[in-house]
Every structure is written in C-alpha cells, then in structure tokens.
Amino acid sequence: MEVAVKKDSRGSTQCKKECMAEVTVISRLRHQNLVQLIGWCHDGGEFHILYEYLPNGSLDYHLFCNKTPLAWTVRHKISLGLASALLYLHEEWEQCVLHWDIKLSNIMLDSSFNVKLGDFGLARLMDHELGVQTTGLAGTLGYLAPEYVYIGIASKESDVYSFGVVALEIATGKKSVDLMEDKGLVEWVWNHYGRELQKAMDVRLWIEFVEKQVKCLMIVGLWYAHPDQNLRPSVRQAIQVLNFEATMPNLPSSMPIPLFHVPAPSVRSGEAFIITSVDMGR
Structure with a gap:
C-alpha cells in the first residue's frame, strides 16, 4: 500500500514530545474525516510516522x-x-x-x-x-x-x-x-x-x-x-x-x-487582586 511518511530528525526534546503526542492521540481516533495513522518508529534519534496516502495534498x-x-x-x-x-x-x-x-x-x-x-x-x-x-x-x-x-x-x-x-x-x-x-x-x-x-x-x-x-x-x-x-x-x-x-x-x-x-495570578489567602479587562481595539 502507498503511505505518506512524516519524518522529523531534529532530535530535540520538544520534537520528541510533539511526535509522541501526535501518535498517542491520533492512534485512538477513528473518523472518516481524520487522517488515518498506519504506524510509526523511533530509531537513531529520528521519528517516522506513517499515514494513509492522500493524493490530492493539502x-x-x-x-x-x-x-x-x-x-x-x-x-x-x-x-x-x-x-x-x-x-x-x-x-x-x-x-x-x-x-x-x-x-x-x-x-x-x-x-x-x-x-x-x-x-x-x-x-x-x-x-x-x-x-x-x-x-x-x-x-x-x-x-x-x-x-x-x-x-x-x-x-x-x-x-x-x-x-x-x-x-x-x-x-x-x-x-x-x-x-x-x-x-x-x-x-x-x-x-x-x-x-x-x-x-x-x-x-x-x-x-x-x-x-x-x-x-x-x-x-x-x-x-x-x-x-x-x-x-x-x-x-x-x-x-x-x-x-x-x-x-x-x-x-x-x-x-x-x-x-x-485576564485571570489573576495565584495569590495567598487574604491578598487582594484585580481582574483587568483587555481592549484589543483595531
């Protein structure tokens, strides 16, 4: 079968975290309008994630x-x-x-x-x-x-x-x-x-x-x-x-x-804090 391969060799902790998050989430989802995961591997500091091949691209x-x-x-x-x-x-x-x-x-x-x-x-x-x-x-x-x-x-x-x-x-x-x-x-x-x-x-x-x-x-x-x-x-x-x-x-x-x-920062008991409104304007 034809597959699409997503390769990431950056090797950073953030990269590994994102790849694992992607595999963890999408492997559990089943819907006709979501990309289907085929498999993945992590070897030599490189992540490869295999998806169904979608010929019409993005x-x-x-x-x-x-x-x-x-x-x-x-x-x-x-x-x-x-x-x-x-x-x-x-x-x-x-x-x-x-x-x-x-x-x-x-x-x-x-x-x-x-x-x-x-x-x-x-x-x-x-x-x-x-x-x-x-x-x-x-x-x-x-x-x-x-x-x-x-x-x-x-x-x-x-x-x-x-x-x-x-x-x-x-x-x-x-x-x-x-x-x-x-x-x-x-x-x-x-x-x-x-x-x-x-x-x-x-x-x-x-x-x-x-x-x-x-x-x-x-x-x-x-x-x-x-x-x-x-x-x-x-x-x-x-x-x-x-x-x-x-x-x-x-x-x-x-x-x-x-x-x-804007949510206030955490405060100790008895301390006062202010909720501030932010106006974006244009």
Whole structure:
C-alpha cells in the first residue's frame, strides 16, 4: 500500500514530545474525516510516522497554488467534512480533543476531495465534564483566537475560531494573513457583511456556485470567528445552519471590539487582586 511518511530528525526534546503526542492521540481516533495513522518508529534519534496516502495534498495548495480553482461543490463538501471532524473531536469521542492547529495546510484531501484533518502534534485530551482549557501559546498566526493571543488560554472556542477563519478562506479565496484595506481577513469580511457580502466571495466562483450556500458559509465563518468567545456557536449549531436546518445568526453590522478578563495570578489567602479587562481595539 502507498503511505505518506512524516519524518522529523531534529532530535530535540520538544520534537520528541510533539511526535509522541501526535501518535498517542491520533492512534485512538477513528473518523472518516481524520487522517488515518498506519504506524510509526523511533530509531537513531529520528521519528517516522506513517499515514494513509492522500493524493490530492493539502487544501492550502488547491486554494492558493493550483491554477485550476476548486469548484464550489468541492469547497462546500470540504467545509461540511471539516465541521464533522471537529464535532467528533469536541463532542463525540470519549474525551474532548483540542486540535490546537486547525489551518489550511493541515487539511488534507483524498482522491475524491474528501477532507482528512491531520497533524495532531499540538493536540490535547481533556475530560468533557471539565471542559477544555489549557495554557501555553502554540498554533499558527492568522488562525489564533484573540483571547488566546492576549491571555494565553486555549479552549474548544479557540478551535472553533480557527475553523471560522478557514471557512472564510474557503469562501473568499484569500489568506488569513493577507491584509485587505489594512484589515485582517475576519474584519474585512465583516465589513462586507454590513454592506454587500457577495463582494467578499472568491471571484473565481462566479462561473458556478450556489450564492445562498456561499453567503451562509461566510456568515458561519464570522460567527465562528466572533471576537467574543462566549458568542461563538458550538460545532453542532454551526452544522445545522450550514445544512439550513436552523436559522442563520443575526450578527452586528461591524466587527465587535473584544474585551477579555485576564485571570489573576495565584495569590495567598487574604491578598487582594484585580481582574483587568483587555481592549484589543483595531
């Protein structure tokens, strides 16, 4: 059988930790929209991880490097497949899995352009009852939730934010790190939401697309990427909207300015402390 081999020979403690975390997590997961682990070995200071071979490579390549643009039907299928994978990780497996690095280059495609989410080197397992909340900055700029960047606490809502950015990239054909009119992708699309949302669509889609579905994906993307993590939907809610089984959210016409409560450092009994609000501004 054909396999894909991920090789890491850096030999650092952090490298070994990430490789072992990836093997530990993904070997226990079974879902049609997750990359399947075949095997692994650690020899001579080198890690080799073997995965199922996915001939169509990454979504990043097809959106931004391939001269033939992805058809809307394929993009729509990819969006639903990724949402299904995230629902499994957050709610349907025995533990809650925080992926921590959802981005286009980690979204792989098989021969039929079915989604296979991969790269679980940063993933964390948490009990559902406790919820997912962990510290330490990791991930990729452009996909990081604002509260995570400012406070350093990750949660399921951080993964949801990353998926929101991906959804906007799929619909607009623009990279999360590109600046449009001195704005990031989320704010740029949000400005169009307040006026003419169709102008934010990928111009390469004008040949054949379902406008209702494209607009829905962009609105769900904004909902996922809401600056206030408490106003982001669960993955299940978003899937219902994407399938037109629930009404679309009514978002503000302009992107809200997020406010965060910074957790206080640990204090001794009797000591006073202050919770500070952080205003990101724009």
